[in-house]
Amino acid sequence: MFRSIRNLTRLVRAGRVLARHDALFPLELRGEMPAALLMLLAAAKLRMPWEERAESGEEPAARLATALEALGPSYIKLGQFLATRPDIIGADLARDLTRLQDRLPPFPMAQARETIEEELGQPIGAIFASLSEPIAAASIAQVHKARTLPDETHPDGRDVAVKVLRPGIEASFARDLDSFHWAAELIDRAYPPARRLRPVEIVETLAESVKIEMDLRLEAAAMSEMAENVAKDKGFRVPAVDWEHTARRVLTLEWIDGIPASDREALIAAGHDMKRLGTQVIQSFLTHALRDGFFHADMHQGNLFVDQAGTLVAVDFGIMGRLDETQRRMMAEILYGFVLRDYRRVAEIHFQAGYVPYTKSIDAFAQALRAVGEPIFGRPARDVSMGRLLAQLFQVTEQFDMKTRPELILLQKTMVVIEGVARHFDPDHNIWESAEPVLKAWMMERLAPETRLEEAAAGAAQLGRLVGQLPTLIDRAERMGRFFSDSIDEQGLKLHPDSTDAIARAQKKGAYGPAILWAIAGAALALLVLQLV
Template sequence: MSAIRLLERRNAGAAGVRLSAALTRLGPSWVKFGQFLATRPDIVGKQLARDLESLQDKMAPFGMDEARAVIADALGAPVEALFAEFGPPVAAASIAQVHRASVVREDGSRRDVAVKVLRPGIERHFKRDLGDFFFIARLAEQLSAEGERLRLVAAVETLARSVTLEMDFRLEAAAASEMAENTKDDHDFRVPEVDWDRTARAVLTLEWIDGIKLSDRDALIAAGRDVAAVSCALMQSFLRHAMRDGFFHGDMHPGNLFVDDQGRIVAVDFGIMGRLGDTERRFLAEVLHGFIVRNYRRVAEVHFEVGYVPDIHPVESFTQAIRAIGEPIHGRSNDQISMAKLLTLMFEITSLFGMRARPELLLLQKSMVVVEGVARALDPKFDMWTAAAPVVREWIARNLGPIGRAEDVTDGAVGVGRFIGAVPELLGRSAVLVRRVDELTRAGFVLAPETVEAIGRAEGRGNRQIAAAAWIIAALLAALLVKLW
């Protein structure tokens, strides 16, 4: 058995139903906690994670008077002065609810908007419940070595940061604006326009989308849409966002996705977003490409180069484990191969080799599972690999090919420089070096007593050249670390 799942049981299906019901009864912050657990199959097990994915983020709406009060307080004006019309809630979730409204443009015409209003008291309730989450996580880490490996306290800290950001709608508006800028030249994807004049910490106003939900396959077909093309566009858009932009939508379930009258996919709800740095983007691209071309050695090497697997393990043993994942998928038709399942299996294997949980990759994996599920629901013969290959090849060619170049691997790591595309291994080694230097700076730079003593002995022997060189090296290293700090 690879690892003892902290919450996994044989009857996980029944447990998942009971747990979902219990979390719903406990309130909004517990619902959000359950949704977070659904993104962490490494903690709760695959079956329970799948059961928790069905946990509905639906709550009873709060009253119109409360909504109006929140808007007036946030925007400094009564609803009547801000909107020409303001209707009842059309959706209510754990953190907020959405109203359909309209505003008057400068030319006198009206435009429909979606107004997201923060649930009154949610911040206070979440702060109170967060203490319980931390207590459980600390206890699990103290009582279980597996709990410590999974970094449960860090997981709760991630949840806390995520929900805190999610409850500030100015940040969600900024996320929508950033994604709109990233995708402005994409012909098959777009983002609703933000109404900044009617957006504040507790209120978000966006362009209203009158598209067809991706969950309504029959309506898409009736409207003349090619569902196979929509499925392909969805997956390629997601991979472009992750690899090209390093910024992706972390909650792309069918309720958040529409097809507009021009056939473009439109995403809404930007409260949960994922970011990938250069290292993570390269990791994703090289792993997917390695599996596509059956280069398992390269898939294994990139894990070591970016520092995800401790180098105490032989790369040959890890290559063997990766081959055990990759070979069974070959010989099957492409539409039978699940990329999301492959990544899930890969993360399970890596846990055997001491790879620590990485929240950014887990959100990526969870999002890919959801996107793949939506695509296959639209087109049962959806070919994940054919859809992904052009995006992966484009990234590889541009970043690791002859004309590729390396960006700074870590903020402030000036001078890492540019590398020719023929030596991607050098890029990986540089990434490891800079990451380890960054970790050292976080702990503080201290010369070991043995080093100081050795320098003293060198001076005592009169070997001043060696001593001077040692002090110069120490000073340069200290200056570099201070600069990076």
């Protein structure tokens, strides 16, 4: 009860902020609203004496972005997350929300120093030779430049970046996420059609993402894992983590001397090959997603630098995506199927993966996929978006009862961002030409005999583990048999008269011969094994 009142109060407060920014309902729909709703909306927009005046932007996305920024860090993250959900808010609004800036005023230097000293257990002077004022501030943390104390390896010290969480941010997010979860549960119960969109699961996915961002040790671990994955790759690298000066609320890493990817003019002036950079960012992302199943899910221009050698260096690993083997295969085959315009194959993949129910027509689904794919071919390369293709694909799947896949939505959102980076480098970049070699190479590798042998070996190992469990399974079966035998001896086995008549008729016809009995026993054992494994 108290939770409901508390969360309802918070959401009403948020609704008032949205209403005051004309972001609760589109201005364009006011003419269609009933008078009662318009009166309620006007009341919500009334400004209290202590509230600042809200300035409405001209575009719906501008109004919504301004309102979310006014609501604070949790709602900024919510807005960024909604940008990954075109199936909920529409493709246009989702595209516009990708422009939502995660920038807030920095918190005081004294609080940053206090957090660093508390987390690392030493005075600042015993940790760093110098610590700058904040050089960047976002909703969850801010970054400082520091110089380490001299040591044997670095007699003059070395430059590092120090990321520090905002004070009280964990409690603030916990309160708002509880409100989001309460609202999602209410929607799930009260509006059955919305269950296909999995609102509760979406909020849980957001909460898991935020949880990782709130523990900077997990971000450091993500950086370390990706650094191992790309150690032998050319054209892309990850900053080294300074584990000695990293804790839950403080992350220290190698300082990157490079040009921000957002500064195109500076990159050109430095002589970097912009076409190559466009290709590199696409191929690096696809390689991470397909080969490793682990990708940077927030790789926009602000989180990328280009060093002197022309290597892309990524930072800010708070949001990461993972794909299992099935998801990777599905993504590769879907994209490659569109490249080949093999819509039947793309449809088959969806059915094989269980994403579309077998009760639907595979031919009708292939026809719907053709309606998505054909319009993109023959258009100028700069107008063709792989990410938007996937967004349209997810919209089409709604009529075929495909449930929302949060991990694929995150992948699609990241692809839109990556494409934006590639075309920022090279406005005429052909996304498909860059992607095809990576997709083709991965497909060939998965179809290679040695890969099939590895998969067969993995299957044999799994079968071996099952065989090793057979004595235990047999023992369980014997105990179950004794239980049923004792139960029958004590109470007798009672069957419905219709059942006894059916058995009698079958016996007269010889229907229960040895082969049938063995088949029934085998099916029962298989069912038992499936339940116990």
